[in-house]
Amino acid sequence: MKRRTFLFLTSGVYRTAIDGGAASLGYFLAPVIILLIFSFLETPPAMADVRTVTVGVYENAPKVFTSESGKPSGIFIDVIEYIAKSEGWNLRYVHGTWAEGLDRLAKGQIDLMPDVAYTADREKVYSFHKVPVLSVWSQVYARKGSGIQSILDLNGKRIAALEKTIQLETFTRLTNSFGLKITLIPVPDYKTEFEMVAEGKADAGVTNRFYGLMHARKAGLEDTPVMFDPAPFFFAVPKGDPKHLLDTIDSRLSELKRDPRSAYYASLARWTSEEVQFKLPAWMQIIGLVFGGTLLMSLAGSLVLRHQVNERTRELKQINAELRFGEEKFFKAFHATPDxxxxxxxxxxxxxxxxxxxxxxxxxxxxxxxxxxxxxxxxxxxxxxxxxxxxxxxxxxxxxxxxxxxxxxxxxxxxxxxxxxxxxxxxxxxxxxxxxNVTERKKTEAELEKHRLHLEDMVEIRTSELSAANKKLKELDTLKSMFIASMSHELRTPLNSIIGFTGMTLQGMSGELNEEQKDNLTRAYFSARHLLDLITDVIDISKIEAGRVEAYPEEFFLREAVDDAIATIGPQLKDKGLIFEINVSRDMHLNTDRRRLLQCLINFLSNAVKFTESGKITVASRIADEQVSLSVSDTGIGIDGKDIARLFEPFERLETHLRVKAGGTGLGLYLTKKLVTDILRGSISVQSTEGQGSTFTITIPRDISDYPGVLDEKSGGDIL
Amino acid sequence: MRTGLVIEDNENNMVLMTRLLEKAGYRTLWAPTGMQGAEMAIKQRPDFIILDIQLPDIDGMEVLRKIRTSEIGNTIPVIAVTSFAMAGDKERLLAAGCDEYIEKPIDPRRVISQLKRVIGEIP
The missing domain is CATH 3.30.450.20 (PAS domain)
Known part of the structure; x- marks a missing residue:
C-alpha cells in the first residue's frame, strides 16, 4: 500500500528530526549556559532594595533537604528559588529539624516554612497560600522481607514517625480505628527514622512517598503496600502573612503548574526519579562549583528536553496508532465491499x-x-x-x-x-x-417487465372474452325478459278468462246456483285469483332482479296516492270493522313512481288488514329534508323479534293462526322491499311487538327524477 | 237495442265479454285483430267499443288513434281493457281518447255499470 508506506516514512522522518534537534540543541545550549553562569557570578545580585526572605530548611528529601555540598535542595527549594529569582527576593536559609522550623515560624524568626500540610489547628498559628505545592501520599517503609502486606500486619509493631506531624496524627487515628496496638516512636527527622528501622530499633517507619522513593533503597529498606492520606503541602508563613508573600507564591505556582515545561515539573522529574543520580565525585568538588553548576544546569536542560521529546513521542505514537487504525478500517472497507x-x-x-x-x-x-x-x-x-x-x-x-x-x-x-x-x-x-454491478437486477427487472406485458396481454384477451360473454349474457337477458313478458301475457289471459267466467256465474248472471255449486265456484274463483297474484309477483320480481324495471317518475300528491290505495283495500277494511286513521298532509307532493309506491302501500295495507282482528290502522307521513317517510301501523298480532329478519325473504310466511285465512303469495314483502330499494331508491323498516301490532315504514326521496337510471317523465310506459 | 263492438284476440275473453253484454241486453260484434276492429268500427258504427289494448297485430292505442282520426271521430265511446300488472297509465289511455278503463281480470257487474255510465244509460 502506497499510502501506508508513506505514513511510516513520515513518522520516521519526524522522529529522527526531533531526536537530532534535541541532541544538537543540547550541544548548542551547554556553552551558552556556562557563559550565562559565568556572567551571573561576575555580577552578584546584592542590591539594596532586594527583599530578604528567611526560609526554614529541614531534612525531608526530596521535598526539602540539605545537599551533600551543604546547599538547601529539593522540590520546595526549587520552587521558592524560582519564585525568588522571578520576584528579585534574596533568600536566606535557616537549617534545623521540622519541629524547630515550625517553632521558629510561629515566633516570626523565619518568614517561610516549606512542606507544611494544612490543618485547622495550624491555621490558628500560621497562614497558608492556596495552590498546593505537592499532593503527597504517606507510606510505611520497612526492612526488606518484613512481610508487612497490609495495615493489619502493623499490629504489635514499633513504628517510627516524624514528631509533630499531621502524618503522625493521621496514622495514629488510622491504626486506632483498626484497633491495632502500636508502639509509636517519634523521631526528629526522616533520616533518623530510616536509620532506626534499618538498625532494627523500629519495625517500620512512616514517611512520605517522595522521601521513601529517594532514600529507601539506599537505607536498605523497601516500601510496603500500606499507603494513606494523600495530603496537600504548602509553604506556611507567620499568621497574617506580615511580608505579603502568599499571593505571590500562589500566582507563581499557578504559572509553574500551567506550563508542563516549567521549572516545577523539571524539579519533580528530577527529584522523584530514582534513576537520576547526580552525586558529584570528590574530584569534581576540587574543580569547583562553577563546573558543578554548569553540569547541573545542562543536566536540567537536557531533562527538560528529554521530557519534551518523550511527550512528543508519546503524542506521535498515539497519532500513528490512530492513523494506522483508520487506515486498516479503510483497507478493509475498500476490499470487503461488494462494489x-x-x-x-x-x-x-x-x-x-x-x-x-x-x-x-x-x-x-x-x-x-x-x-x-x-x-x-x-x-x-x-x-x-x-x-x-x-x-x-x-x-x-x-x-x-x-x-x-x-x-x-x-x-x-x-x-x-x-x-x-x-x-x-x-x-x-x-x-x-x-x-x-446491477446486471442481475436488470435482468430480473426485464424478466418482470416481460411477464408484466404478458400478463397485460392475457388480461386484454380475457377482457375481450369476458365482454363477449357479457354481451351474450345481455342478449340472453333480453331474451329472458321477452320470454317473461310473453309468458306473463300467455299465463294471464286464460286466468283472466277463468276468473271472468266464474265471477259471472257466481254473480248469478247465468241463473241461480245451489250452495254447493256456489262453494265450488268460489273456491275455483279464489284459486285463480291467487294464481294470478303469484304470477304477477313473480314476474315483477324477476323483472326487477334483471334490472329491467325502470322508475317512471311523475308529480302527484301523496295524499291522493294514499287515498287510492285505501280505496283498493277498502272492501276488506269494511268487512272487519277496523278504525282507519290517515295522518298525511294534503299538500305534500312527490315526484316519484306513483304506481310502484301505490303497490307498496297496498301491500302494507293489505297485510295490516289481514293480520289485525280489531283496533286501528294508521297511515302517517313525515317529511325530513328531501325524504318522506310513510308508515302503516296496525294493532294486529305483531311479529316475534326472532322472525323479523326473515320477514323480507321470499316465500317466508310466518306461522300464525291467521296464516291460512290471510292467504298471500309469500312474495309481498320481498317484492315491496325490492320496489322500495331498487325503484323508489329508499329504505324499508319494521317495528313490531308481538301481540300489540306492527309498523311498516318506507323512507324514500321526494324527487327521484335526477337519480341515475330513472327515466324521464312520460318517456314511455311498461312494455308489458 | 244498442250494439257493442268487442275487439279482442282471445276467444274465451271475447265469449266472456259478449255473453256479459248480451245478458245486459246489448247486441255484439266481434273483431279478433286491431285492423279488423278499426275497420268494423268505422264501417258499422257500433254504439260503443270494448277495446283490448294488447292485440296481436297492432297496439290498441293505434286502433284508438285510427278510430279517433276517422270520420266517426269522437262520436263512439271506447272502453279500454287492460291488465293491472301490464297497465300503462289509466291517465295515458284516457288522454289518448278512451272514455273508460277496465282492468283485467274483470268484475262482471262492475263492467256493466261502467258501460252504462259511459253510454249515458245511467248517470
Whole structure:
C-alpha cells in the first residue's frame, strides 16, 4: 500500500528530526549556559532594595533537604528559588529539624516554612497560600522481607514517625480505628527514622512517598503496600502573612503548574526519579562549583528536553496508532465491499488503485488495470457515459447512482450504477469511483417487465372474452325478459278468462246456483285469483332482479296516492270493522313512481288488514329534508323479534293462526322491499311487538327524477 | 237495442265479454285483430267499443288513434281493457281518447255499470 508506506516514512522522518534537534540543541545550549553562569557570578545580585526572605530548611528529601555540598535542595527549594529569582527576593536559609522550623515560624524568626500540610489547628498559628505545592501520599517503609502486606500486619509493631506531624496524627487515628496496638516512636527527622528501622530499633517507619522513593533503597529498606492520606503541602508563613508573600507564591505556582515545561515539573522529574543520580565525585568538588553548576544546569536542560521529546513521542505514537487504525478500517472497507472501487488521478485519468471486486468483475489483472485509463481498458460501452460522468463530477464534485454499461476484458457487457466523488489524496486531485454491478437486477427487472406485458396481454384477451360473454349474457337477458313478458301475457289471459267466467256465474248472471255449486265456484274463483297474484309477483320480481324495471317518475300528491290505495283495500277494511286513521298532509307532493309506491302501500295495507282482528290502522307521513317517510301501523298480532329478519325473504310466511285465512303469495314483502330499494331508491323498516301490532315504514326521496337510471317523465310506459 | 263492438284476440275473453253484454241486453260484434276492429268500427258504427289494448297485430292505442282520426271521430265511446300488472297509465289511455278503463281480470257487474255510465244509460 502506497499510502501506508508513506505514513511510516513520515513518522520516521519526524522522529529522527526531533531526536537530532534535541541532541544538537543540547550541544548548542551547554556553552551558552556556562557563559550565562559565568556572567551571573561576575555580577552578584546584592542590591539594596532586594527583599530578604528567611526560609526554614529541614531534612525531608526530596521535598526539602540539605545537599551533600551543604546547599538547601529539593522540590520546595526549587520552587521558592524560582519564585525568588522571578520576584528579585534574596533568600536566606535557616537549617534545623521540622519541629524547630515550625517553632521558629510561629515566633516570626523565619518568614517561610516549606512542606507544611494544612490543618485547622495550624491555621490558628500560621497562614497558608492556596495552590498546593505537592499532593503527597504517606507510606510505611520497612526492612526488606518484613512481610508487612497490609495495615493489619502493623499490629504489635514499633513504628517510627516524624514528631509533630499531621502524618503522625493521621496514622495514629488510622491504626486506632483498626484497633491495632502500636508502639509509636517519634523521631526528629526522616533520616533518623530510616536509620532506626534499618538498625532494627523500629519495625517500620512512616514517611512520605517522595522521601521513601529517594532514600529507601539506599537505607536498605523497601516500601510496603500500606499507603494513606494523600495530603496537600504548602509553604506556611507567620499568621497574617506580615511580608505579603502568599499571593505571590500562589500566582507563581499557578504559572509553574500551567506550563508542563516549567521549572516545577523539571524539579519533580528530577527529584522523584530514582534513576537520576547526580552525586558529584570528590574530584569534581576540587574543580569547583562553577563546573558543578554548569553540569547541573545542562543536566536540567537536557531533562527538560528529554521530557519534551518523550511527550512528543508519546503524542506521535498515539497519532500513528490512530492513523494506522483508520487506515486498516479503510483497507478493509475498500476490499470487503461488494462494489467495485476505483481510484483514479483527476489530471490524467490513470487508475491508481482498484479493489478485488473491480478485478474480479472486469476480468483484468491488477497490473493490467493500474496506470491505465478506463478508455485504455475500453471499459465504457457508451463513450457518452464517461463524458457525462466526468462532466457531472466537474460540476457537482460527486455523482450518485448513474446508470451506465461496462465492457469486461472478455467483452461481456455489464450494467452498473456508478457513484463518484472528487477527493484529495496526498494533495493530488483524485476521483473515487464506486460501481455497483446491477446486471442481475436488470435482468430480473426485464424478466418482470416481460411477464408484466404478458400478463397485460392475457388480461386484454380475457377482457375481450369476458365482454363477449357479457354481451351474450345481455342478449340472453333480453331474451329472458321477452320470454317473461310473453309468458306473463300467455299465463294471464286464460286466468283472466277463468276468473271472468266464474265471477259471472257466481254473480248469478247465468241463473241461480245451489250452495254447493256456489262453494265450488268460489273456491275455483279464489284459486285463480291467487294464481294470478303469484304470477304477477313473480314476474315483477324477476323483472326487477334483471334490472329491467325502470322508475317512471311523475308529480302527484301523496295524499291522493294514499287515498287510492285505501280505496283498493277498502272492501276488506269494511268487512272487519277496523278504525282507519290517515295522518298525511294534503299538500305534500312527490315526484316519484306513483304506481310502484301505490303497490307498496297496498301491500302494507293489505297485510295490516289481514293480520289485525280489531283496533286501528294508521297511515302517517313525515317529511325530513328531501325524504318522506310513510308508515302503516296496525294493532294486529305483531311479529316475534326472532322472525323479523326473515320477514323480507321470499316465500317466508310466518306461522300464525291467521296464516291460512290471510292467504298471500309469500312474495309481498320481498317484492315491496325490492320496489322500495331498487325503484323508489329508499329504505324499508319494521317495528313490531308481538301481540300489540306492527309498523311498516318506507323512507324514500321526494324527487327521484335526477337519480341515475330513472327515466324521464312520460318517456314511455311498461312494455308489458 | 244498442250494439257493442268487442275487439279482442282471445276467444274465451271475447265469449266472456259478449255473453256479459248480451245478458245486459246489448247486441255484439266481434273483431279478433286491431285492423279488423278499426275497420268494423268505422264501417258499422257500433254504439260503443270494448277495446283490448294488447292485440296481436297492432297496439290498441293505434286502433284508438285510427278510430279517433276517422270520420266517426269522437262520436263512439271506447272502453279500454287492460291488465293491472301490464297497465300503462289509466291517465295515458284516457288522454289518448278512451272514455273508460277496465282492468283485467274483470268484475262482471262492475263492467256493466261502467258501460252504462259511459253510454249515458245511467248517470
Amino acid at each position: 467495485a472501487i476505483v481510484i483514479s488521478r483527476a489530471a490524467d485519468g490513470l487508475l491508481l488503485e482498484v479493489n478485488e471486486v473491480f478485478l474480479a468483475e472486469s476480468g483484468y489483472l491488477r497490473d493490467e488495470a493500474l496506470n491505465h485509463t478506463t478508455t485504455d481498458l475500453n471499459l465504457w460501452v457508451e463513450p457518452g457515459d464517461r463524458e457525462r460522468y466526468s462532466a457531472t463530477l466537474r460540476e457537482h464534485g460527486k455523482v450518485r447512482d448513474m446508470e451506465a454499461r461496462f465492457r469486461t476484458k472478455s467483452g461481456k457487457v455489464l450494467d452498473g450504477l456508478v457513484s463518484g466523488e472528487s477527493i484529495l489524496l496526498d494533495n493530488e486531485a483524485c476521483i473515487l469511483t464506486i460501481i455497483r
